[in-house]
Amino acid sequence: MESMNENPIQGDHQVAKAELMRGHDHLWNIIFSYVNSMSLKCAAELGIADEIYRHGQPLPLSVLLTKLSILPSRTDSFRRLMRLLVHCGLFARSTAGDEKEETYALTPISASFLVTSKAENMSPFVxxxxxxxxxxxxxxxxxxxxxxxxxxxxxxxxxxxxxxxxxxxxxxxxxxxxxxxxxxxxxxxxxxxxxxxxxxxxxxxxxxxxxxxxxxxxxxxxxxxxxxxxxxxxxxxxxxxxxxxxxxxxxxxxxxxxxxxxxxxxxxxxxxxxxxxxxxxxxxxxxxxxxxxxxxxxxxxxxxxxxxxxxxxxxxxxxxxxxxxxxxxxxxxxxxxxxxxxxxxxxxxxxxxxxxxxxxxxxxxxxxxxx
The missing domain is CATH 3.40.50.150 (Vaccinia Virus protein VP39)
Structure with missing residues (x-):
């Protein structure tokens, strides 16, 4: 009776394919890692952390857009920027209210190093x-x-x-x-x-x-x-x-x-x-x-x-x-x-x-x- 186990040759091929895909993703990560730095610079220039800090609690996206004078036509682009900054650990995202509007809060990193009124502010260094x-x-x-x-x-x-x-x-x-x-x-x-x-x-x-x-x-x-x-x-x-x-x-x-x-x-x-x-x-x-x-x-x-x-x-x-x-x-x-x-x-x-x-x-x- 033929074994139900995967053919060894086919298994080796699957492993090689998986390694190739991981290698491809890793290479892309290195290629585009500079975007993290550019996005951090953008956040420092816009003063995103300062606006959230002054609000004293998670800030709704609509309010943040207004305070930063973001053009209405750039709303979706700004949301995509914040998505990356959240992934990097610089901000935290949640939803609030009946309409489940997204809100943004500081994380320990941004609260310590990106708020310009803090003694530890590193925005000028960024x-x-x-x-x-x-x-x-x-x-x-x-x-x-x-x-x-x-x-x-x-x-x-x-x-x-x-x-x-x-x-x-x-x-x-x-x-x-x-x-x-x-x-x-x-x-x-x-x-x-x-x-x-x-x-x-x-x-x-x-x-x-x-x-x-x-x-x-x-x-x-x-x-x-x-x-x-x-x-x-x-x-x-x-x-x-x-x-x-x-x-x-x-x-x-x-x-x-x-x-x-x-x-x-x-x-x-x-x-x-x-x-x-x-x-x-x-x-x-x-x-x-x-x-x-x-x-x-x-x-x-x-x-x-x-x-x-x-x-x-x-x-x-x-x-x-x-x-x-x-x-x-x-x-x-x-x-x-x-x-x-x-x-x-x-x-x-x-x-x-x-x-x-x-x-x-x-x-x-x-x-x-x-x-």
Missing amino acids: LAMIDPVDSHHCLSRWFTTADEPSTAFDLFHGKSVFELSGNNPEFNANFNRGMAADASFMAKLILQQCGNDVFGGLRSVVDVGGGSGALATAIAGAFPQTKCAVFDLPHVVSSLQGNPMVAAIAGDMFEFVPPADAVILKWVLHDWNDEDCVRILRNCKKAIPPKEEGGKVIIIEMVMKLENEEDGSIHDETIETQLLFDVFMMALAPGKERSEAEWKSIFLAAGFPGYSITPILGSRSLIQLFY
Whole structure:
């Protein structure tokens, strides 16, 4: 009697077909994943989270359309946008009333990071990172053409991101607002998690590359006895004049770093290659006293976790975020995101035999250097 089981050959064919379909869907997901970013940018520009937050409860679609001045002819298109944003976890959808009109509410993500009146608001960072100056479209040309600039950004724009910041006021303002939003958020986390251990007892702190001074201002507010300063390029620190909480010092970190008990480098070293990182850290070493006198360098950066490393505390999404950001930085600047082993090599070359790493967020850590 013939078996009712599936023919092995036919079964193999079905498995192969299923794998092919999954592979096809996965490829499409990668191709169109940028639409998530563009939709997030649209939500930030429209201020969707702000309108829902001000309403204080789930907001009916008809009211949301009116408050955002959405054209009536775009109603169905806006509904489709919200459908994707709900799927991404940025908003929640439900129905209310006799007519079962759809309503939208905030989720923990949008409530925390997309409401502009919140301290943790990251909308400026969203708009700065998802910027039309993106240069990843010419990565393949950059990889395969000799004697091209050091980054794809240079190739795409004919100048570095730092030169563009100095020459393009709009780009510079957007970039600084984005960095300030991130610095404010990180400052709150650091001060809550390890503020006293890191900053307690310091007489002076200088934030190298500190931009608009958000991090230094937060430290000065939490530790009023500590003199805080921001050290950055002249066109950056010009906006700090008149800030009573932090001093503004203009200069080039490759030439010198102002003296202080502690030097902060937040998102600075990942912009530069290993040799330049060593140069910067050597200048930092000249600026601070030894460990016995309380001197330290405080670095806020990613410490990459590779996929073959066993660490149950690291989630797959965190690893993917680090990998994505590393390639993002590859196109933007000559630096990179680094593993602990890569960081250690730089620290030793710069004359810092001692360091500690404290995770402060899933993808980033606080590193303290001593000599």
